[in-house]
Amino acid sequence: MSDQPLTVGVFEDFQKVFQEFQRKVFDQFTAVDRRFDVLQRNMDARFDEVTGQIDGLSHRLLRLEDEYVLITGALKRLENGAKTVQGRLASIDQRLARTDKRLARMAKRLDDLVAAKSKYALRSDVQDLRVRMADLKARLGALEKRRS
Numbered sequence: 001m002s003d004q005p006l007t008v009g010v011f012e013d014f015q016k017v018f019q020e021f022q023r024k025v026f027d028q029f030t031a032v033d034r035r036f037d038v039l040q041r042n043m044d045a046r047f048d049e050v051t052g053q054i055d056g057l058s059h060r061l062l063r064l065e066d067e068y069v070l071i072t073g074a075l076k077r078l079e080n081g082a083k084t085v086q087g088r089l090a091s092i093d094q095r096l097a098r099t100d101k102r103l104a105r106m107a108k109r110l111d112d113l114v115a116a117k118s119k120y121a122l123r124s125d126v127q128d129l130r131v132r133m134a135d136l137k138a139r140l141g142a143l144e145k146r147r148s
Helices: 008-116 123-147
Strands: none
Touching: 008 123
């Protein structure tokens, strides 16, 4: 076939086939180009959405970090307050122990006085002292309850 001469008719037929080929290729490229444009718009929209979500997460993370700082500060203040309260409770415990010992000594002395000198002690004075001792014991019990 390559030995045959190229005629105008064959050339025109070739040109028609070539133009048809060009048109089909152009149409296909145009269709592919449109599909790429749609794909590009979809990708841009998705990237914008993902970027927005990442920004939202970043803001949430920053708020959580701020809350963490505030919570740790509050926790430190609570721990310091607890230490102060423990120190005060220890002091109250010591004072209660001393008061309890004094009350026991006073009760023993009162009982000794009443036993040794029952004829000198007035019953009303003894009753009054016992009521006062009962009141002191009640107050001591209330303090011990507060301590617990």
